[in-house]
Amino acid sequence: MLNRYHVCILFFLSVVEGIAQDRFPVDKIPQKLKERANAVVRDQQWTINIRSSDDVILHVKQVVTIFNRAGLEHARLVLLYDKSTQIKSISGILQDHSGEILKKISVKDFVDESAVSHFSLFEDNRIKHFLPNVMQYPFTVSYEYELKLKQNLVIPDWVPKPSRDLSVELSSYTLRCGLADRINIKEINFEGQKLEAKNDKQRIYTWTVRDILASKNEPFSPPKEKYQIRVKVAPEQFYYYGKKGTYNNWGELGRWVFTDLLAERQKPTAQMVGKVHALTTNIHDDVDKVRVLYQYLQEKMRYVSVQIGIGGFQPMAASQVEQLGYGDCKALVNYMQSLLSIVNIPSYYCVVNAGDIKRDMDENFASMDQGNHVVLAVPLKKDTIWLECTSQKAPFGFLGSFTDDRVVFACAKEGGKLLHTPKVPAEESLQKRQGRFRLSESGDVDGLLSTSFYGNQFDNQLAMLGLPLPEQDKRLKEMYTVDNIVFKNISYDEDDGPSPTLTEQLSIVIQKYAPKSGTRIYLIPNVFNRKPPVPITHERKMPFFINRGYRDIDSLVFTLPENYVIDLKPADVQLETEFGSFTMKLQLKENNLVFYRQLILREGLFAPEKYATFVQFVNSIYQTDLGKVVFLERYKKD
Amino acid sequence: MTRFFLMICLLFQIFSVAAADFSFGLISDTEMAVKKYQLDSVSNAVVLNEYGTARFVFDDQRGELNIAFTYHVRLKIFNKEDPRQANIQIPLRISDEKVEYLENLKAVTYNFRDGRKTETWLDPKNTYQEALSKYVKLTKFSMPDIQDGSIIEYSYQITSPLIYNFRTWRFQADIPKIRSEFEAIIPATYTYNVIMRGPYKLKEQKSSILREGFRLPGWPIDCSRMIYIMENIPAFIEEDYMTAASNFKSAIYFELATVYLRNGSKHHYTKEWKNVDRELLTDRSLGGQIKQEGIFEKMLANIITADLNDLEKARAIYTYIKNQIKWNAYYGVFSEFGIKKALERHEGNIADVNLALVAALSAARLDANAVILSTREHGIVNKLNPVISEFNYVICQLNIGGESYLLDASDPFLPFGMLPLRCLNDQGRVLPIGKPSYWIDIKSSMKHHTNYVLTGELSNDGILRGKIKITSFNYAAYLKRKEIASYPNIDQFIEKKKEESVGTEIVEANVVGVDSVDVGVIENYQVTIKLFDSLPSEDAYFNPFILNKIGKNPFTLSERTYPVDFGNLSEESFEMDITLPSGYDLVSKPADVNMVLAERGGQFINRIKLENNHLRCDQVLRFNKMIFAPDEYLSLKEFFSRIIQLEKADIVLRKHI
Numbered sequence A: 001m002l003n004r005y006h007v008c009i010l011f012f013l014s015v016v017e018g019i020a021q022d023r024f025p026v027d028k029i030p031q032k033l034k035e036r037a038n039a040v041v042r043d044q045q046w047t048i049n050i051r052s053s054d055d056v057i058l059h060v061k062q063v064v065t066i067f068n069r070a071g072l073e074h075a076r077l078v079l080l081y082d083k084s085t086q087i088k089s090i091s092g093i094l095q096d097h098s099g100e101i102l103k104k105i106s107v108k109d110f111v112d113e114s115a116v117s118h119f120s121l122f123e124d125n126r127i128k129h130f131l132p133n134v135m136q137y138p139f140t141v142s143y144e145y146e147l148k149l150k151q152n153l154v155i156p157d158w159v160p161k162p163s164r165d166l167s168v169e170l171s172s173y174t175l176r177c178g179l180a181d182r183i184n185i186k187e188i189n190f191e192g193q194k195l196e197a198k199n200d201k202q203r204i205y206t207w208t209v210r211d212i213l214a215s216k217n218e219p220f221s222p223p224k225e226k227y228q229i230r231v232k233v234a235p236e237q238f239y240y241y242g243k244k245g246t247y248n249n250w251g252e253l254g255r256w257v258f259t260d261l262l263a264e265r266q267k268p269t270a271q272m273v274g275k276v277h278a279l280t281t282n283i284h285d286d287v288d289k290v291r292v293l294y295q296y297l298q299e300k301m302r303y304v305s306v307q308i309g310i311g312g313f314q315p316m317a318a319s320q321v322e323q324l325g326y327g328d329c330k331a332l333v334n335y336m337q338s339l340l341s342i343v344n345i346p347s348y349y350c351v352v353n354a355g356d357i358k359r360d361m362d363e364n365f366a367s368m369d370q371g372n373h374v375v376l377a378v379p380l381k382k383d384t385i386w387l388e389c390t391s392q393k394a395p396f397g398f399l400g401s402f403t404d405d406r407v408v409f410a411c412a413k414e415g416g417k418l419l420h421t422p423k424v425p426a427e428e429s430l431q432k433r434q435g436r437f438r439l440s441e442s443g444d445v446d447g448l449l450s451t452s453f454y455g456n457q458f459d460n461q462l463a464m465l466g467l468p469l470p471e472q473d474k475r476l477k478e479m480y481t482v483d484n485i486v487f488k489n490i491s492y493d494e495d496d497g498p499s500p501t502l503t504e505q506l507s508i509v510i511q512k513y514a515p516k517s518g519t520r521i522y523l524i525p526n527v528f529n530r531k532p533p534v535p536i537t538h539e540r541k542m543p544f545f546i547n548r549g550y551r552d553i554d555s556l557v558f559t560l561p562e563n564y565v566i567d568l569k570p571a572d573v574q575l576e577t578e579f580g581s582f583t584m585k586l587q588l589k590e591n592n593l594v595f596y597r598q599l600i601l602r603e604g605l606f607a608p609e610k611y612a613t614f615v616q617f618v619n620s621i622y623q624t625d626l627g628k629v630v631f632l633e634r635y636k637k638d
Numbered sequence B: 001m002t003r004f005f006l007m008i009c010l011l012f013q014i015f016s017v018a019a020a021d022f023s024f025g026l027i028s029d030t031e032m033a034v035k036k037y038q039l040d041s042v043s044n045a046v047v048l049n050e051y052g053t054a055r056f057v058f059d060d061q062r063g064e065l066n067i068a069f070t071y072h073v074r075l076k077i078f079n080k081e082d083p084r085q086a087n088i089q090i091p092l093r094i095s096d097e098k099v100e101y102l103e104n105l106k107a108v109t110y111n112f113r114d115g116r117k118t119e120t121w122l123d124p125k126n127t128y129q130e131a132l133s134k135y136v137k138l139t140k141f142s143m144p145d146i147q148d149g150s151i152i153e154y155s156y157q158i159t160s161p162l163i164y165n166f167r168t169w170r171f172q173a174d175i176p177k178i179r180s181e182f183e184a185i186i187p188a189t190y191t192y193n194v195i196m197r198g199p200y201k202l203k204e205q206k207s208s209i210l211r212e213g214f215r216l217p218g219w220p221i222d223c224s225r226m227i228y229i230m231e232n233i234p235a236f237i238e239e240d241y242m243t244a245a246s247n248f249k250s251a252i253y254f255e256l257a258t259v260y261l262r263n264g265s266k267h268h269y270t271k272e273w274k275n276v277d278r279e280l281l282t283d284r285s286l287g288g289q290i291k292q293e294g295i296f297e298k299m300l301a302n303i304i305t306a307d308l309n310d311l312e313k314a315r316a317i318y319t320y321i322k323n324q325i326k327w328n329a330y331y332g333v334f335s336e337f338g339i340k341k342a343l344e345r346h347e348g349n350i351a352d353v354n355l356a357l358v359a360a361l362s363a364a365r366l367d368a369n370a371v372i373l374s375t376r377e378h379g380i381v382n383k384l385n386p387v388i389s390e391f392n393y394v395i396c397q398l399n400i401g402g403e404s405y406l407l408d409a410s411d412p413f414l415p416f417g418m419l420p421l422r423c424l425n426d427q428g429r430v431l432p433i434g435k436p437s438y439w440i441d442i443k444s445s446m447k448h449h450t451n452y453v454l455t456g457e458l459s460n461d462g463i464l465r466g467k468i469k470i471t472s473f474n475y476a477a478y479l480k481r482k483e484i485a486s487y488p489n490i491d492q493f494i495e496k497k498k499e500e501s502v503g504t505e506i507v508e509a510n511v512v513g514v515d516s517v518d519v520g521v522i523e524n525y526q527v528t529i530k531l532f533d534s535l536p537s538e539d540a541y542f543n544p545f546i547l548n549k550i551g552k553n554p555f556t557l558s559e560r561t562y563p564v565d566f567g568n569l570s571e572e573s574f575e576m577d578i579t580l581p582s583g584y585d586l587v588s589k590p591a592d593v594n595m596v597l598a599e600r601g602g603q604f605i606n607r608i609k610l611e612n613n614h615l616r617c618d619q620v621l622r623f624n625k626m627i628f629a630p631d632e633y634l635s636l637k638e639f640f641s642r643i644i645q646l647e648k649a650d651i652v653l654r655k656h657i
Helices: A002-018 A069-075 A250-265 A270-280 A286-300 A318-324 A329-342 A455-464 A469-479 A608-625 B029-033 B273-282 B294-303 B310-324 B339-345 B350-363 B474-485 B490-500 B630-648
Strands: A039-052 A055-066 A077-081 A085-095 A101-106 A111-114 A120-123 A126-130 A139-149 A166-178 A183-188 A195-198 A202-212 A230-235 A237-240 A243-246 A305-307 A348-352 A373-379 A384-387 A407-411 A417-420 A430-439 A445-454 A485-495 A501-510 A520-523 A544-546 A550-559 A564-568 A573-577 A580-589 A592-601 A604-606 A629-633 B005-007 B045-059 B064-077 B087-095 B101-113 B116-121 B127-131 B136-142 B151-160 B177-187 B190-197 B204-216 B219-233 B251-260 B266-268 B367-373 B393-400 B403-407 B427-431 B438-441 B447-458 B463-473 B504-512 B521-530 B540-542 B569-579 B584-588 B593-596 B602-611 B614-623 B651-655
Touching (some): A055 A069, A077 A085, A077 A139, A085 A126, A101 A139, A120 B127, A120 B136, A166 A183, A166 A230, A230 A237, A243 A250, A250 A329, A250 A348, A250 A407, A270 A286, A270 A318, A270 A329, A286 A384, A329 A348, A430 A455, A445 A455, A469 A485, A573 A608, A580 A608, A604 A608, B045 B151, B087 B101, B101 B136, B177 B190, B177 B204, B294 B310, B294 B339, B339 B350, B350 B393, B447 B474, B490 B504, B584 B602, B593 B630, B602 B630
Parallel strands (some): A120 A305, B045 B177, B447 B569
Antiparallel strands (some): A039 A055, A055 A139, A077 A126, A111 A126, A166 A202, A183 A230, A237 A243, A348 A373, A348 A407, A407 A417, A430 A445, A520 A629, A544 A604, A550 A592, A573 A580, A580 A592, B005 B190, B045 B064, B064 B151, B101 B116, B177 B219, B190 B251, B204 B219, B367 B393, B427 B438, B569 B614, B584 B651, B602 B614
């Protein structure tokens, strides 16, 4: 063991000396690392030294060769800093393809800017960033920088290959910590073996990867965390903006969040108590109490995000939210929890990784950096009610695709725990459309279209509700991309019951939709719902991923003009696969053409070799959706 | 475009004008009763009243002249979910170490519950300062206790040492306004050019003299006081395919023209072009840079040789500058680093890049001039008097043997003589050294031009085997090169094309002309297209719009307020020649047409015929003009619509019996 440690250190020292002077000529790069790569990480040394809980040093040296213009962004260095993150040093060197030095980079070359996310009113983060000006490709840029973190609750992960078009020649992570420090470590998709060593002061862990190839960007690839190498560390004893704590699991972390960050922020004001009692005094059922208070929250509050210091983790006090009438997700959940506590209804402040892609909290590794949003869970006798507190429109108890079906982290006094948000099955994420139209001889189509949206499809459409008419008209024209479409009447009807439904009623005229050419009329009966094709990739490497299942039913009836007969009609289609099923039927019933289409798509992760069948399935639907019916003027066959 | 401009003359009438700011907090019953605004049903808020003043103040302590700008607004929120009106940010400018500062901010939200008015004031604790960049600092806050129907009111004062740009007053915004008033108090020693833009008329305009309205130490000066009022201003709603919103929004602009000094002399700021010419050409950051030919004298030997003709020299120098100075995406008519430093750093703003080009060309004894212009996003410059702040870009004009070329070296994908789309905006001003400046049209005769050719043979198995050749010229080639450059190499570009071409199998492909920006890009594809399971014994239908279908109308609005501006001319042509098995007749086809828009602004041709077993199709879609006025909109929309209708019809082939 001791030997290995020495070797390790020597190696390390030699690189410290070497990196600034080493030449990295492009012709030294193995051919396989150039394939599909816009850039290659020649050498990265990522070092974290946990000197104490309020003094963590991140020291990074990295050398990247950029092959072409498409890889230029990989030459950029962006460093985020704030009150607890200090940039100690930055330097760098630019080399040409042969390794000749073109320029030395210093902190003066960096641009300093505020880094307020687009959704926030204010955050106290800033960034320094730099992108080299090099006119000739390939070139090589090396950086060396050091950050001091004045906390150890959130330590940046090591991600040796952050992007698909990047290959990696060598990258290593060295973690140093005190002999007595207990550190939880999580290796994700790392297949090698970490090395462990110690000296009289510190323990040293080292992870190394070599020769990772760039890969192709394949459609329907799973989210990065399924394949990206990552190492996360979380010290058991931590310090963060003046607060201290200890955790080994979600239970302990959840208790700390509640006790140290939430409890003091939940105390309701007298005014809140009065209001809550007034609202609930005659209500006896808990579900109804929650409903009334949620309604009150939606009416009174709006979403404004302000993130300062510990404010990234700690909500604004309920009393302040009461006074301001706004807050971010944390503040509004915390406020709602405070309202519920007045009537003794317990609830959980739940941290979630929100987004259309479902991402779970890691069941085996607790850390503070896995979420980006907060929702409220109210466990009642029969069911748990989930509340999205930042929306003025969300129906009571409805989460939607931003936070559905995933593992979330509930923080509570008695200890944290992981919960799972509700899932809407594909069949219930339904869009059901019915239309009756008259087709005139001149090819005009007019009639009524009624579409009901359920489940996650309800969620997609909810934004339409309450928009001004001209705005609805504009958005409908973006959704129903049919030339000449005119909406003569638009109405929406919401049923916000236990399974919320939105029904859209449209009165539609489409002039010359089915144009006449000579003696023929061409009609594509699937006017509104056409599936785009998917790319045909051969030799697929990655599994493919369907994030969210759904079901669409379209049934349209066209009353045909007199004196026309069908000359050509697409054949009915019935497809059944493990990804879903598809039906298309066209029938002539007296003078009516009846079009029926149903598509069920199932979510899941599928083996790469199944991709070809998936392509066939979707692209058959694509072709079918464009199928034309040709009518011929009777007695006028040419 | 000129009809949107209106010059306001400064009239000095002597009568008194009453002070006009509305009282803070005194909300009238009418204001309380305002429902969703009658002028437009789209907006989530309406400005009930708005008042601003700008006046000169002398800071005795610092001995500095400032402009004090006060702003006071009262607005009503209809939808609290729309964060734009209740989340407020006030930008403060920073320039050459001169900083604007904000004072006297007060803000309040009024709510009306159970017939009672409640007030919630903004706590200064809840305002945030964000240093956005070197040039801008923001003060941000969100109004407390916002409900649907809340009225918010706030006012503040900005003191600005940047006196050259008097405050622009924007009457029109993205929400409607019931009333907007601006008062400018300008000492008689200063004259400004006042320019009014936008389609809406002032309700009232008053001016008067304010005796001794401004005081420099020991020197009282009379002021002219001007009041501009506009009422019932609709919200500005942006449309697709339009140039800068500032071309169309109603606003009033001030540009300092003359300052009379105490000794009786006067100093002209913005004057006539002849004075501006001299100033610009003597300015260290503009003319001064062009004159630095010396920098290039030595370098030229490495760039050009004596045996080249002038045009070849110019091309070589153009390529050299493109490869030496990378544009850092900053605009401006003045050089940021100076061309010497820009060459060393390999970076510069647009003036560094193109002034270096002018200087280098001049060093080679070529006739090159700087041309200043305003980009499409920046708006159109007024032609009445020179206002330098209206220009934000420099290009190079090169004259060789009676031919004139406009050059921009900021983009490696641009060929010699082609300007990027952002520049094609009305007119620019040429600044020749030693001669008067003059306007030129900044437009490109170069088109966005693509030609598609499909040739092949349809066999009895229903499969079409053939070749597709796509040639992109000029702007189309420029975009194609950019697309190809987004892949690690051409093979991967082709791989992507293969994957995405559903229904058409690409067997083999190559791309020619990617590396030289001065030629077209040619893509060759060898394809098989399965048209039928087998060639039907009855009528065979197939659609000839395989490669360049329009499919979707770019225009969906039923009417249009502002002109459609495509930015450049375009042409797309398609030629098809398919050999059929013998024995087929053409019984029906998409009609042969030749549609032409007024003044031949647009044209679409479709011709299909069957001759000696060759099925031939020729299509051309062409736009011969870039800008279509609102009254031409419906015919433009209908033009696309007719093409889409035509695309739906098939070719019908029938076998002889």
